[in-house]
Amino acid sequence: MEDRRESELKRFCSRNILSILGFSSIIAVIALLALGLVQNKPLPENVKFGIVLDAGSSHTSLYIYQWPAEKENDTGMVSQVEECKVQGPGIANHVQKLSEIDVYLAACMERAKVVIPAPQHTETPVYLGATAGMRLLRMKNGYLASKILAVVTSSISNYPFDFQGARIITGQEEGAYGWITTNYLLGRFTQKSSWFNLKPTGGEPQETYGALDLGGASTQITFVPKDKTMESPDDTLHFRLYGRNYSVYTHSFLCYGKDQALLQKLAKDVRNTDGTISDPCFHPGYQRKMVLADLYESPCTRKFETFLQFDEIIIQGTGNYQQCQQSILQLFNTSYCPYSHCAFDGIFLPPVQGDFGAFSAFYYVMEFLNLTSKEHLSPKKMTDMMEEFCSQPWEKLQVYFSDVKENYLSEYCFSGTYILTLLLNGYHFTAETWKNIHFMGKVRSTSVGWTLGYMLNLTNMIPAEEPPSAPLPHSTYVFLMVFFSLILVIVVLLCIFAFHKPSFFWEDVV
Structure with missing residues (x-):
């Protein structure tokens, strides 16, 4: 009788243990399938x-x-x-x-x-x-x-x-x-997620990048200044993006794009000549003719217009970086500043801070000059390289860069010198803050x-309020997948062990 009771008890315990293990394995499999389906929805084809x-x-x-x-x-x-x-x-x-x-x-x-x-x-x-x-x-x-x-x-x-x-x-x-493009592509508007939380952390958003844009006729500088007090309301914009408020300084310097800056410099330099300009911003041996009327056609050069006895000017390159820079510096009027801090021409500019993305002509010119290295070349190193480049004879340069149009090739000395002068003397970057400038053409295959x-x-593609977060942060998803996988493995091992050594469980129960 006693043996019969013991046998029934063993069968009862065996059935229950196997039922628990089986139920646990089913739960683990369902959890893994649910996680996979929720987190890895098929990408929309349209x-x-x-x-x-x-x-x-x-x-x-x-x-x-x-x-x-x-x-x-x-x-x-x-x-x-x-x-x-x-x-x-x-x-x-x-x-x-x-x-x-x-x-x-x-x-x-x-x-x-x-x-x-x-x-x-x-x-x-x-x-x-x-x-x-x-x-x-x-x-x-x-x-x-x-x-x-x-x-x-x-x-x-x-x-x-x-x-x-x-x-x-x-x-x-x-x-x-x-500025919006730069920070959108770099993911600076969204917050980082914590390891196990299902929602992003409630702390401060990632620090945004500033934006430096250079075109042919204008240049722009845009960033979030450290001091939120703006002395020039006209240079301030307010955005609410992804649930965060941004007070942004931005100013566009019309006539200070690289092409119009060159015209300004030529119009300034030609005033005290007989029609021939010995120009240090062009390579030795280079020569160009230009109709005087074309020089004064732009509104940017009108301030230099004066009566001259000739109708055509001749530009003869001498290739001297230091002299070129001194000539460019005369375009920036720094004699007065009605604010605590200015760029040039009396325009308010807060002290630059944080990282900056420099794109458009900033990038294209510096890339050609091989000055976009990720090693963060110092201004001194860049100056040395520019001195070497500008001093190269025009004939030698034409042979070496035979595939580059003459009009573009002839102006790289000026453009490179102008960029360094604008950033260091116009926007007041220093040797210390220079390393924060990142010359960028594309981010994730998208032009900046x-x-x-x-x-x-x-198209209202960036919502003012924070959009719904993804089902799970990637780190949390990986953790839960590993966790439930381990449970499933343990359950399977216990089932195998119970099947081959059932007496181990029965003895404990008895």
């Missing part, structure tokens, strides 16, 4: 597209962006899928040849039709933003500027896209959109510039 044309002073570029259709106004990352450079100068140079604008834009617009699937053409928005070149033309002749925009609008409207209009953006907008920020703003 995407949306947007097109932005950057109508700059010296060129026009077309950018095509895409993003997951189901992530609009959420956390979906916008990425660049195509960049098309329009052949020829900026649209402001088409004042006397308006009939050619159709052909001018055709190649890149046709390219957009190929890249974007035909069923999505009618729902793809197209924006055109004109920058400093058109701002200068509007200053000179508002009617002609409006006429160019009207012809551009008519031309783009012939394509099957959802054209949203062409407009001249302000310098402040250009700086702000460049104002165009992406412009589209993000117009």
